[in-house]
Amino acid sequence: METRARSSLFLYAVWMVAFVIAPIVLVVYYSMLDLNGHFTLANYANFFSWAYLKMTLTSFWYAFLITAFTLLFAYPTAYLLTKTKHKQLWLMLIIIPSWINLLLKTYAFIGIFGLYGPINAFLEVFGFEPKQILFTDFSFIFVAVYIFIPFMILPIFNALDKMDKTLVYAARDLGASGWTTFRRVVFPLTIDGVKSGIQVTFIPALSLFMITRLIAGNKVITLGTAIEQQFLVAQNWGMGSTIAVFLILIMVVSMLFTGNKTRGGRAL
Amino acid sequence: MSKLTMTARIYLAVVFVILYAPIFYLIFYSFNSGGTMYTFESFTMEHYAAVFEDTRLIVILINTVLVALLSGLISTIIGTLGAIGIVSLKNQKLRSTILSLNNVLIVSPDVVIGASFLILFTIIGVKLGFASVLVSHIAFSVPIVVLMVLPKLLEMNSSLIDAAHDLGATKRDVLTRVILPYIQPGIFAGFFLALTYSLDDFAVTFFVTGNGFSTLSVEIYSMARAGISLTVNAISGLVFLVTVLVVIGYYMILRRSDKDAKTEVRA
Numbered sequence: 052m053e054t055r056a057r058s059s060l061f062l063y064a065v066w067m068v069a070f071v072i073a074p075i076v077l078v079v080y081y082s083m084l085d086l087n088g089h090f091t092l093a094n095y096a097n098f099f100s101w102a103y104l105k106m107t108l109t110s111f112w113y114a115f116l117i118t119a120f121t122l123l124f125a126y127p128t129a130y131l132l133t134k135t136k137h138k139q140l141w142l143m144l145i146i147i148p149s150w151i152n153l154l155l156k157t158y159a160f161i162g163i164f165g166l167y168g169p170i171n172a173f174l175e176v177f178g179f180e181p182k183q184i185l186f187t188d189f190s191f192i193f194v195a196v197y198i199f200i201p202f203m204i205l206p207i208f209n210a211l212d213k214m215d216k217t218l219v220y221a222a223r224d225l226g227a228s229g230w231t232t233f234r235r236v237v238f239p240l241t242i243d244g245v246k247s248g249i250q251v252t253f254i255p256a257l258s259l260f261m262i263t264r265l266i267a268g269n270k271v272i273t274l275g276t277a278i279e280q281q282f283l284v285a286q287n288w289g290m291g292s293t294i295a296v297f298l299i300l301i302m303v304v305s306m307l308f309t310g311n312k313t314r315g316g317r318a319l
Numbered sequence: 320m321s322k323l324t325m326t327a328r329i330y331l332a333v334v335f336v337i338l339y340a341p342i343f344y345l346i347f348y349s350f351n352s353g354g355t356m357y358t359f360e361s362f363t364m365e366h367y368a369a370v371f372e373d374t375r376l377i378v379i380l381i382n383t384v385l386v387a388l389l390s391g392l393i394s395t396i397i398g399t400l401g402a403i404g405i406v407s408l409k410n411q412k413l414r415s416t417i418l419s420l421n422n423v424l425i426v427s428p429d430v431v432i433g434a435s436f437l438i439l440f441t442i443i444g445v446k447l448g449f450a451s452v453l454v455s456h457i458a459f460s461v462p463i464v465v466l467m468v469l470p471k472l473l474e475m476n477s478s479l480i481d482a483a484h485d486l487g488a489t490k491r492d493v494l495t496r497v498i499l500p501y502i503q504p505g506i507f508a509g510f511f512l513a514l515t516y517s518l519d520d521f522a523v524t525f526f527v528t529g530n531g532f533s534t535l536s537v538e539i540y541s542m543a544r545a546g547i548s549l550t551v552n553a554i555s556g557l558v559f560l561v562t563v564l565v566v567i568g569y570y571m572i573l574r575r576s577d578k579d580a581k582t583e584v585r586a
Contacts, residue, residue: 059400059403059404059407060400060401060405060408062397062400062401063398063401063404063405063461063465066397066457066458066461067417067420067421069439069458070424070436070439070458070459070461071420071421071423071424073439074432074435074436074438074439075435077438077439077442078431078435078438081438124334127330128330128331128334131323131327131330131331132331134323135331141331143566143570144335145334145335145338147562147563147566148338148339148342150515150562150565150566151342151555151558151559152535152539152555153519153521154521154535154536154539154540154543155345155539155551155554155555155558156341157543158345158539158551158555159342159344159345160341161543162344162345162356162357163340163341165356165357165547167357168356168357169344172357197337197338197341200338201338250426254426254428255429257428258428258429258430258431260430260522261521261522261525261540264544265543265544275428275429275430278430278431278434279430282434282437282526283525288434288438291434292434295430295431295434295435298430298431299431302423302426302427302428305426306419306422306426
């Protein structure tokens with residue numbers, strides 16, 4: 052038994068050291084280097100400067116809005132899905148769009164929100180002047196919610212599906228209103244699903260950079276955009292790593308918060 | 320089963336329409352001879368022809384599929400062996416530490432994974448290109464395979480293994496004829512997820528791909544930054560077709576193994 056364990060763990064252990072531990076160590080190490088490779092804490096000082104703090108706060112604000120709207124639309128959808136007759140089939144239909152390449156879906160919105168796109172054509176029917184919807188906060192948040200919603204629906208659906216239905220009947224029999232039943236029974240029982248849904252939305256939302264570039268047109272700078280900017284444009288790996296360290300810390304906090312019951316980010 | 324109210328039906332219908340509208344919008348205009356996504360002039364297949372005539376694009380498509388298949392295969396092997404190893408660990412503390420570390424790459428933002436891998440490859444001296452992209456895809460797919468295989472291993476009755484040993488099976492026999500057949504559904508699920516992770520990845524690839532090597536996601540990104548090109552629409556038509564076929568295949572396998580095992584692979 053023991054020898055089998057050791058030999059089958061070998062490759063996995065190599066993977067873990069090389070691609071989990073080493074990258075984290077390297078990011079922390081690089082965050083303490085300046086452009087010339089000398090040891091410095093200037094990156095951290097820089098990170099706590101007003102310009103970066105403001106960017107971090109805006110990034111958090113956007114991530115919060117994206118997560119809140121995603122939850123707001125995902126929960127009722129998941130709830131209603133569990134009530135449909137062929138719920139597994141409907142769930143699969145919800146999941147399929149999430150399998151289409153992310154870039155293609157984002158690209159679609161460049162056309163849809165464009166000056167001559169269908170949304171503006173539709174608004175024109177009601178006498179509104181066409182205007183640029185692309186490159187606004189609205190378009191950014193809409194597209195992000197669109198991208199994340201299947202990943203929020205899935206864990207909530209699973210939680211709702213596993214819930215003991217008789218508890219709802221019991222609550223109703225004892226005189227609870229529909230809303231009270233939801234607030235005091237259904238929601239607390241599905242909180243784990245909500246938590247994993249938030250986890251797979253909030254951190255990715257903080258680190259978006261492709262959608263900000265294509266849809267928000269560089270107007271919205273998230274932490275992810277800043278990392279990409281520092282690494283690939285400014286070539287300042289030290290500063291980029293400092294922001295990455297901050298994101299890793301947030302991730303650790305969120306892992307503790309959700310009690311390590313992660314069910315896999317994009318998992319179907 | 321309670322009946323859905325009219326409002327509920329409308330709400331679900333709206334959600335479905337919004338989810339699918341952008342995809343069908345792209346596919347609809349892929350047949351437009353007009354060259355824009357605004358006015359539909361007449362039906363044409365020229366954009367599909369353009370995809371197949373563009374050798375550079377074909378090479379990128381082949382690269383993307385090759386990376387997905389190879390990374391899926393290799394990460395499935397590493398992940399399955401890893402899961403078997405984790406289950407046989409007696410030390411609970413070590414086991415939960417390993418599982419936490421396993422989840423790091425799943426909850427890590429793509430940008431952080433990409434940036435840290437870029438540092439890693441640069442330090443080791445790996446040339447950015449096919450190798451770095453393939454290794455990165457293997458790296459971020461391993462943990463998801465472990466998570467898919469682990470539940471199957473945990474529900475397996477350990478007396479099956481003891482019985483095999485008692486009946487004179489070698490370690491190799493136990494692995495190939497008892498354990499692997501039993502956890503097969505988990506392995507398949509892991510492989511499919513690894514495939515989709517790889518095909519869908521943009522951020523990590525974007526960081527670790529050099530000049531000269533590109534996957535579909537990265538290519539679409541640069542095309543989209545340059546503006547609207549109906550070739551991208553034609554690509555999305557093809558991708559949608561392949562995705563639907565893969566989903567159907569995945570569910571068929573899942574269904575069959577569900578019937579075999581009478582248990583669910585995933586919660």
